[in-house]
Amino acid sequence: MLRFLLNRITQIVVLLIIVSIIGFFILNLIPGGPLAQYALDPGMTQDDIERLKEQLGLNRPIYVQYLDWAWRLVRGDWGHSFRDGAPVLDVIGGHMFATLLLMGTSTAIAIAVGTWVGIRGATHRYSTFDHVATIGAMIALSIPTFWFGLVGIYIFSLQLGWLPAGNMYTVGEESVLDYLHHLIMPSIVLALVHIAVWSRYMRTATLDVINQDFVKTARAKGLSERRILMKHVVGNALLPMITLAGMQLPSLLTGALVTETVFTWPGMGRLFLDSISYGDYPVVMGLLMFSAILVIFGNLLADIAVAIVDPRIRLS
Amino acid sequence: MPRDEKGVYRLIKSVEPESSGPLALSVRNLTVALPKGMDRIHAVENISFDLERSKILCIIGESGSGKSVSANAIMGLLPKALRVTSGTIELDGIDVTDIPPAKLRDLRGRVVSMIFQDPLSALNPLMTVGAQVEEVMAAHNVGSPQSRRDRALALLTEVGLPDPEVMYHQYPFRLSGGQRQRVMIAMALALEPTILIADEPTTALDVTTQAQILELIREIQRRKGMSVMFITHDFGVVAQIADDVVVMEKGHIVERGTAQDVLESPKHPYTRQLIAAIPRLRYEDRDTPEATSETSRLLQVEGLMKTYRTARGLFQRQRVVKAVNDVSFELAHGRTLGIVGESGSGKSSLGRVLIKLLDNDGGAILFEGRDIAALSEREFRPLRAQVQMIFQDPFASLNPRATIGHSLTVGPIAHGMSRDAARTDAMALLEHVGLDPGAYDRYPHEFSGGQRQRVGIARALMFKPKLLIADEAVSALDVSIQAQILQLLDQIQRETGVAMIFITHDLRVASQICDEIAVMQKGRIVEHGPPSHIFMAPQADYTRELVAAIPGRRAGQAEAAQTGAKQ
Numbered sequence: 094m095l096r097f098l099l100n101r102i103t104q105i106v107v108l109l110i111i112v113s114i115i116g117f118f119i120l121n122l123i124p125g126g127p128l129a130q131y132a133l134d135p136g137m138t139q140d141d142i143e144r145l146k147e148q149l150g151l152n153r154p155i156y157v158q159y160l161d162w163a164w165r166l167v168r169g170d171w172g173h174s175f176r177d178g179a180p181v182l183d184v185i186g187g188h189m190f191a192t193l194l195l196m197g198t199s200t201a202i203a204i205a206v207g208t209w210v211g212i213r214g215a216t217h218r219y220s221t222f223d224h225v226a227t228i229g230a231m232i233a234l235s236i237p238t239f240w241f242g243l244v245g246i247y248i249f250s251l252q253l254g255w256l257p258a259g260n261m262y263t264v265g266e267e268s269v270l271d272y273l274h275h276l277i278m279p280s281i282v283l284a285l286v287h288i289a290v291w292s293r294y295m296r297t298a299t300l301d302v303i304n305q306d307f308v309k310t311a312r313a314k315g316l317s318e319r320r321i322l323m324k325h326v327v328g329n330a331l332l333p334m335i336t337l338a339g340m341q342l343p344s345l346l347t348g349a350l351v352t353e354t355v356f357t358w359p360g361m362g363r364l365f366l367d368s369i370s371y372g373d374y375p376v377v378m379g380l381l382m383f384s385a386i387l388v389i390f391g392n393l394l395a396d397i398a399v400a401i402v403d404p405r406i407r408l409s
Numbered sequence: 410m411p412r413d414e415k416g417v418y419r420l421i422k423s424v425e426p427e428s429s430g431p432l433a434l435s436v437r438n439l440t441v442a443l444p445k446g447m448d449r450i451h452a453v454e455n456i457s458f459d460l461e462r463s464k465i466l467c468i469i470g471e472s473g474s475g476k477s478v479s480a481n482a483i484m485g486l487l488p489k490a491l492r493v494t495s496g497t498i499e500l501d502g503i504d505v506t507d508i509p510p511a512k513l514r515d516l517r518g519r520v521v522s523m524i525f526q527d528p529l530s531a532l533n534p535l536m537t538v539g540a541q542v543e544e545v546m547a548a549h550n551v552g553s554p555q556s557r558r559d560r561a562l563a564l565l566t567e568v569g570l571p572d573p574e575v576m577y578h579q580y581p582f583r584l585s586g587g588q589r590q591r592v593m594i595a596m597a598l599a600l601e602p603t604i605l606i607a608d609e610p611t612t613a614l615d616v617t618t619q620a621q622i623l624e625l626i627r628e629i630q631r632r633k634g635m636s637v638m639f640i641t642h643d644f645g646v647v648a649q650i651a652d653d654v655v656v657m658e659k660g661h662i663v664e665r666g667t668a669q670d671v672l673e674s675p676k677h678p679y680t681r682q683l684i685a686a687i688p689r690l691r692y693e694d695r696d697t698p699e700a701t702s703e704t705s706r707l708l709q710v711e712g713l714m715k716t717y718r719t720a721r722g723l724f725q726r727q728r729v730v731k732a733v734n735d736v737s738f739e740l741a742h743g744r745t746l747g748i749v750g751e752s753g754s755g756k757s758s759l760g761r762v763l764i765k766l767l768d769n770d771g772g773a774i775l776f777e778g779r780d781i782a783a784l785s786e787r788e789f790r791p792l793r794a795q796v797q798m799i800f801q802d803p804f805a806s807l808n809p810r811a812t813i814g815h816s817l818t819v820g821p822i823a824h825g826m827s828r829d830a831a832r833t834d835a836m837a838l839l840e841h842v843g844l845d846p847g848a849y850d851r852y853p854h855e856f857s858g859g860q861r862q863r864v865g866i867a868r869a870l871m872f873k874p875k876l877l878i879a880d881e882a883v884s885a886l887d888v889s890i891q892a893q894i895l896q897l898l899d900q901i902q903r904e905t906g907v908a909m910i911f912i913t914h915d916l917r918v919a920s921q922i923c924d925e926i927a928v929m930q931k932g933r934i935v936e937h938g939p940p941s942h943i944f945m946a947p948q949a950d951y952t953r954e955l956v957a958a959i960p961g962r963r964a965g966q967a968e969a970a971q972t973g974a975k976q
Contacts (some may be wrong), residue, residue, distance in 0.1 A: 256593065257835065291709065305530060306525055306527055306531040307530060307531055307533045307534075308531055309486060309525065310525065310531045310533075310593070310596075311529075311533070311544075312484075312486055313484055313517055313518065313522065313523040314515070314517065314518040314522075314544060314545045314596065315487060315514050315515060315516070315517035315518030315519060315545065315548050315549060316514075316518075316547060316548045317514065317548070324533075324536075324544075325533050325536075328535050329534070329535060332535075333546070340693040379633070402535070403534075403535065404534070404535065404580040404582070405534060405580070405582045408580065
């Protein structure tokens with residue numbers, strides 16, 4: 094186990110280095126660099142911009158900039174925002190809660206609903222339910238998330254007035270209920286595509302297990318269909334899904350990027366877009382590294398979870 | 410509390426039969442329809458048979474005969490595509506063909522239990538052995554958690570599992586095939602059912618394990634007076650345990666009677682054909698020419714080693730398995746060496762090392778005097794054509810998307826043969842192995858298992874090899890097909906003088922086709938000699954054990970003695 098962990102940690106470090114190099118160099122390929130926005134500012138002379146470059150260390154060769162940035166990162170200094178000089182970690186930290194809240198809720202919805210739809214589709218194969226679920230999944234997969242968001246806002250906020258159209262809370266009234274009220278629409282919209290993916294995989298996994306010999310054994314033992322499903326089918330069908338959950342994390346993050354924009358959710362996704370348009374390179378790099386770590390961590394967690402659940406992996 | 414002879418407390422009294430008629434199971438005019446588009450309309454048609462109380466009834470037939478369908482119909486476990494269209498099935502006096510599902514569920518596990526062919530997949534991998542045994546009792550609301558636990562432990566003891574306390578907490582993947590089948594039996598016995606249905610329960614097991622499981626089933630059946638319906642394709646098994654026999658062919662019962670009658674004086678031609686096809690131990694050696702001169706030697710293997718190592722963990726010691734351990738033998742042109750052993754004996758590893766699919770860790774393989782073990786892949790490539798392999802699974806070893814012709818010619822063309830010559834050769838070979846040359850343009854799925862194996866043999870022969878390695882080449886086939894393929898291999902060897910290494914777990918098959926047999930155990934050859942020596946006067950303990958475990962051996966031996974006396 095320790096060897097496994099050491100191995101994985103080495104892999105993670107190498108992966109992070111590669112991600113950071115690619116991210117850093119691509120970011121610096123953008124014409125004009127981080128100070129491009131000042132070029133049109135009549136209040137800034139060429140000298141001012143040069144001085145700023147000098148100050149921020151942007152006049153050094155790019156690899157020196159990278160090594161300097163990386164070395165600071167290793168020591169825990171993620172740099173300062175170009176926008177307001179706040180430490181990058183503080184900026185990210187201020188937006189992290191919103192994103193994790195949204196992602197966590199919609200993951201829970203996606204797994205719960207997707208699992209149920211998948212199992213029911215498999216046990217009632219070719220039924221009306223199964224057909225509707227299949228068509229529904231195709232629709233959810235083929236229509237972009239932002240469209241669902243806009244339609245949701247139009248119907249439930251503008252027409253019906255049931256749900257708020259955006260933001261995470263009403264200013265001045267920050268109760269748990271208020272948070273939940275704001276959370277409903279974005280989390281469901283973000284979950285839709287994942288319900289579709291999850292239910293399709295779950296349906297296939299369940300069908301695989303249903304045809305296994307040990308399910309027939311369970312039936313020959315005289316167990317009820319319900320017990321066979323709960324005790325023998327679902328557990329075995331969920332095994333491959335754990336790995337899938339780990340792999341879906343990145344797409345959840347990108348989904349959050351869109352959803353947060355549509356619902357003006359104050360999370361990392363919006364911060365990312367804002368920081369790119371501001372040329373706030375330290376924050377963009379920080380977010381890149383942060384999400385890379387999140388994704389890697391999610392996959393590691395999935396692997397550990399599989400090892401815990403599956404005795405064949407745990408005990409050998 | 411009553412104790413049985415093994416000293417195990419019996420927690421549950423034998424379930425009283427719900428009716429005390431003489432029949433435990435009675436099937437009348439049963440017809441099960443197949444979905445449209447299959448090769449016939451009914452899986453079984455209008456079959457009737459009875460299982461008497463405290464008897465063992467064997468249903469015998471080849472694949473597709475409808476024997477498993479009958480068993481599943483009795484349990485109510487038919488797949489949805491199959492329907493019982495007419496007939497009745499009386500289990501202990503209760504007609505189960507049209508009772509509500511809940512009532513049928515109540516009978517399953519309590520009045521009638523079932524064990525299956527493949528013990529590796531018949532247990533839930535995520536549940537402990539103990540939990541799975543207890544589950545039967547919990548499902549029928551028998552006992553308390555504590556009494557169920559005690560009963561499960563008693564059952565694990567009863568079926569002869571070592572360390573029941575440890576076994577109880579084990580997950581199935583830790584158990585061998587034989588142990589898992591014992592767990593299945595423990596589960597089936599938990600509620601002391603009147604009837605046990607066993608669907609080929611020993612087919613997937615090694616001979617020695619098969620013998621043990623058969624013995625266990627018979628012993629339990631006698632002790633508890635249970636009625637057993639035993640499905641098999643092996644007349645050897647029938648000879649060993651059956652009281653009564655029903656022979657099935659293509660969904661019909663063609664013969665029935667007591668085991669003795671059917672075995673000794675079979676009436677229906679199909680039964681005779683099946684009995685004739687049983688691979689029997691041949692006690693006399695083959696009449697192929699003895700290898701004498703040095704020049705006739707094709708292959709010489711000296712001190713061959715193959716070791717598998719597991720990755721070394723921080724807390725785990727590295728495990729080293731010597732799959733092939735100091736193996737030496739010689740093989741002459743035109744002769745066959747049998748490599749016989751149980752799973753894990755290293756016989757397949759040996760085959761793979763010989764054809765250089767695996768690298769060896771020591772020793773030499775002299776092919777026509779040249780050590781091929783030392784050759785690099787590039788140096789060996791020209792020789793590859795001369796050593797060909799026939800694989801076990803005729804379904805998996807042919808590319809389903811390639812025509813038979815393509816599968817046959819792609820290798821020789823890669824080795825420089827012209828397209829036309831390859832085509833002509835392939836056509837001739839197809840005819841030679843007993844297939845229509847028209848097979849050339851067809852796809853594997855259009856052929857039966859036996860026909861595919863013929864294609865596999867033709868594919869190997871395309872290269873005009875000097876050595877054929879057949880790894881369990883007939884194990885996946887029905888007995889009657891087995892006999893045909895063995896005959897074909899024999900004929901081809903006599904015509905072409907190809908040498909053969911025949912790897913098998915079945916001593917009876919080995920005795921049919923081999924000039925010499927090497928018995929392998931744990932990577933070593935423990936005994937080596939002509940079949941007459943191996944079977945009549947085995948020297949090593951392990952060989953004796955293997956020979957003693959051959960099902961139906963006694964019947965075969967008596968027959969051999971008879972024919973011997975006549976001569």
